Amino acid sequence: MSDSDLLPIVIIGGGGHAAVIADILLRQNRTILAVVSPDEISHRKVFTGMNRLVSDDQIRQFDPETVRLVNGIGMIPRSKFRQQVNDTYLALDYEFETVIANEAIVSPYAEVGPGVQIFPGAIVQSGAVLGAHSIINTSAVIEHDCQIGAYNHIAPRATLCGRVRSESAVYVGAGATVIHNISLAKNSIVTAGTTVVSSLDELQITYPARAVTRSI
Ligand code: JB2
Numbered sequence: 001m002s003d004s005d006l007l008p009i010v011i012i013g014g015g016g017h018a019a020v021i022a023d024i025l026l027r028q029n030r031t032i033l034a035v036v037s038p039d040e041i042s043h044r045k046v047f048t049g050m051n052r053l054v055s056d057d058q059i060r061q062f063d064p065e066t067v068r069l070v071n072g073i074g075m076i077p078r079s080k081f082r083q084q085v086n087d088t089y090l091a092l093d094y095e096f097e098t099v100i101a102n103e104a105i106v107s108p109y110a111e112v113g114p115g116v117q118i119f120p121g122a123i124v125q126s127g128a129v130l131g132a133h134s135i136i137n138t139s140a141v142i143e144h145d146c147q148i149g150a151y152n153h154i155a156p157r158a159t160l161c162g163r164v165r166s167e168s169a170v171y172v173g174a175g176a177t178v179i180h181n182i183s184l185a186k187n188s189i190v191t192a193g194t195t196v197v198s199s200l201d202e203l204q205i206t207y208p209a210r211a212v213t214r215s216i
Pocket residue numbers: 012013014015016017018036037038039040055056072073074075076
């Protein structure tokens with residue numbers, strides 16, 4: 001582990017996604033200097049005792065050389081907000097920490113970009129490449145030789161079979177399966193639970209699989 005890995009952390013956002021990240025970092029004995037959230041965070045036990053800042057402007061009190069940022073704002077499909085936050089602070093010379101949970105399995109033959117977040121139970125296999133700032137959520141599987149673009153969100157228990165390629169800002173919903181060798185173009189969305197057997201074009205969305213209920 002290099003010295004920069006040990007720099008204290010400032011988490012941006014204080015909701016559910018940030019809570020999972022804080023939990024991962026605490027179990028790695030990382031120091032969390034502050035959680036930046038306009039909304040109250042005290043109802044989440046994991047933030048107990050942490051310093052809350054209410055405005056993103058306050059991040060600038062920290063010298064970029066002495067902290068690492070973690071974007072704890074989750075990705076909503078087609079929302080650019082998460083990326084805009086990163087762009088703002090990257091332009092100010094801040095760096096975003098790569099967060100890999102102790103309980104994730106990441107092949108030493110995979111490449112993990114800066115700012116990537118890999119949650120507990122996720123598996124990233126040999127030859128996979130994870131683009132910068134992507135989220136590999138709880139128990140997602142990224143099989144061999146997948147190439148994941150920047151700012152993707154691979155939601156819990158989604159499975160990307162071998163050699164799947166995704167461009168930037170792709171969202172793969174919870175429990176979806178993308179079979180081998182499929183391409184997912186920029187900003188495409190795979191809805192939760194879907195099995196994808198043909199490639200998606202830019203901005204395409206799979207037909208949502210939904211439980212249909214009716215009264216009898
Ligand atoms: O401008 C902002 C801002 N706007 C909202 N600056 C900062 N620093 N924080 C901001 N927030 C914060 O994002 C809110 O104060 C709140 O703490 C957080 C959003 O929390 P929420 O729980 O609504 O969503 P999330 O982004 O943590 O999680 C979403 O994405 C995850 C990947 C949810 O959809 C989760 O279900 C999902 N797993």
